Amino acid sequence: MMQIIEPLGLGFLFGWMLHKAGLTHHSRIVGVYRLRDMTVIQFMLTALVVAAFVLQGATDLGVSRPLPIPATFLVANLVGGMVFGVGMATAGYCTGTVVAQAGEGRLDAWVGGLSGLIVGALAFGLLQPHIMPALTRTGALGRATLASLTGARPWLVLILFGQIVVLVLYALARRRSACVAPSLGHEAKPAP
Amino acid sequence: MRCARLLFATLTIVAVLVPARVGAQCGSNASSCVSCHEGQQAAPVLSDGRPWHADHGFGDLCVACHGGDPAAASKDGAHGTMHPPLGDVAGSCGGCHAEDAEERATRYRVQVATSAVAATAAPPSSMPPPPSTGAAPSASTPADRVLLAVIGLLTALLVLVVVRDRHMLVRLRPGTWLRAKTWNAYVAGAGLGLTVAASEALFGRPLAASGAFDKLGAYLGRALFPTSPYYRYIMRPEIGWQVWLMLGVLAGAFTSAKLAGVARRRWLPDTGWTERFGTRRSVRLLVAFLGAVLVQFGADVAGGCTSGLAISGGAVLSPAAFTFMAGMFASGIPTAWLWYGFREKR
Numbered sequence: 001m002m003q004i005i006e007p008l009g010l011g012f013l014f015g016w017m018l019h020k021a022g023l024t025h026h027s028r029i030v031g032v033y034r035l036r037d038m039t040v041i042q043f044m045l046t047a048l049v050v051a052a053f054v055l056q057g058a059t060d061l062g063v064s065r066p067l068p069i070p071a072t073f074l075v076a077n078l079v080g081g082m083v084f085g086v087g088m089a090t091a092g093y094c095t096g097t098v099v100a101q102a103g104e105g106r107l108d109a110w111v112g113g114l115s116g117l118i119v120g121a122l123a124f125g126l127l128q129p130h131i132m133p134a135l136t137r138t139g140a141l142g143r144a145t146l147a148s149l150t151g152a153r154p155w156l157v158l159i160l161f162g163q164i165v166v167l168v169l170y171a172l173a174r175r176r177s178a179c180v181a182p183s184l185g186h187e188a189k190p191a192p
Numbered sequence: 193m194r195c196a197r198l199l200f201a202t203l204t205i206v207a208v209l210v211p212a213r214v215g216a217q218c219g220s221n222a223s224s225c226v227s228c229h230e231g232q233q234a235a236p237v238l239s240d241g242r243p244w245h246a247d248h249g250f251g252d253l254c255v256a257c258h259g260g261d262p263a264a265a266s267k268d269g270a271h272g273t274m275h276p277p278l279g280d281v282a283g284s285c286g287g288c289h290a291e292d293a294e295e296r297a298t299r300y301r302v303q304v305a306t307s308a309v310a311a312t313a314a315p316p317s318s319m320p321p322p323p324s325t326g327a328a329p330s331a332s333t334p335a336d337r338v339l340l341a342v343i344g345l346l347t348a349l350l351v352l353v354v355v356r357d358r359h360m361l362v363r364l365r366p367g368t369w370l371r372a373k374t375w376n377a378y379v380a381g382a383g384l385g386l387t388v389a390a391s392e393a394l395f396g397r398p399l400a401a402s403g404a405f406d407k408l409g410a411y412l413g414r415a416l417f418p419t420s421p422y423y424r425y426i427m428r429p430e431i432g433w434q435v436w437l438m439l440g441v442l443a444g445a446f447t448s449a450k451l452a453g454v455a456r457r458r459w460l461p462d463t464g465w466t467e468r469f470g471t472r473r474s475v476r477l478l479v480a481f482l483g484a485v486l487v488q489f490g491a492d493v494a495g496g497c498t499s500g501l502a503i504s505g506g507a508v509l510s511p512a513a514f515t516f517m518a519g520m521f522a523s524g525i526p527t528a529w530l531w532y533g534f535r536e537k538r
Contacts, residue, residue: 003352006395007433011440012501013387014399018441019448021380027464033521033528040303042377043384044503050385051507053390065396070495070505071249078500080494081519083486089524090531091483092461095497096401099438099483105457110316112477116484117402121409123224123485124492128290129505130420132251135493140249143236146509152335157509159338163346169378171485 017047018100026092033089038172045165056158074139076132091116224270225262244277244300251426256284263428288421291433373452388504397433400500402491403442404434468532494519 019045022028031037034128035104058064059074088094098117101109148155229235237245244257251367255262259276264270278284278297285293293532369375374381391399412475449455460466469475491497494516496505502520505513528534 015444087486120488
């Protein structure tokens, strides 16, 4: 039972934040790739930095479970990211926001999006044995972090990373102060 | 502030609900082998230099050679039925390498022969302690000194920036938080960051979206492609953590939209879409479908999506996350330019 309530609760907050950030809007997701609406970057980088500081703090206090560090396969990460970017910039959603858009009542996400995700998973399942060995052969760094790779203290890497993110967000907000709260686009009228 | 309090309360409730679970069921997609050995770094083998481990790190394949129970929640349960690797080459390797299993096995056999006994007979106490990836090294390294210098410079820069542009500091206005159509992106982002931190610190799991569709797709995959090695050995169908997480997303987005009064059935995205593609429903469905196929496929190749890899992995400063984001924008910006152009239509 707990295995249901916990993920449901976390997912609820996840979906809530996605919606409140306006990421259920096609124009907002595509807008980041059109270099017009930086909300996605503001949202993602803020989430990343907040989580990173909380997690490092929790780890040092000894109150955190061992963190799930993803395995790095530089080639696969890059190639996968590029395929992902094409899909995201075309359709205007990523995996989580398909679900959030469905929750908001968008039927294109229910019908086209969710079925597309399943078909994409099946396509990967069929191709996995043929493509993944090649994609993971070079650039495999294991479960590395920037701190473990550089040999620096995690806190120093984290503080530097936080500073860079703040500067990037500052530069974005300054250059596009007109776009700090960009329009979400107007609701489309359905075809007659 | 009301919202911050609500968030805190919810997180507290989630925290209180955490049962004292131990052992293996800590990973995300992974078997308990990968969850504990690699995810919790209990005894990582991916980078131990043995050729088989290096060659097969792309998949969750431990069971094929080592046996054991990849779904067991306790270490003893998982290790109870282990056997020496490569004892049954046809059964272990033949699923993927039907033609030349024996030939391939011979190449690996030399390396594993010495470790086979140790792997199965090792008493629990002989497990090496987790490497201290999180702990600071005792002496400061050259990298530390470089970082300190850069941090000092950036601190000065940031102070200058704040002094010059105080007006750009985010002001948070309390008010009708729950019913707002949108929040300031930084506030929503911080909320997501706390959610990611809760998921990783309390449950040891990334806040991953794409895994749910791998698990659901595996039901179809097992039925349609029963001989596929991926569905036979790697991806098990499951309605578990990840699927429930996505149902939570559905509920959270619905509740937020409902309170804001914007939850409503509709087929088309906003004007950003219709200006380019028109109002035909079939066009939207086709593009939505094809885009989602690419999104899920890309996420699977990369090892996670925007939330599970970019944000959750970025939160532990994994190079995988930043490589993924670089790829995402490297292809997404030209794609968006091709489809939509950069300029807004007037």
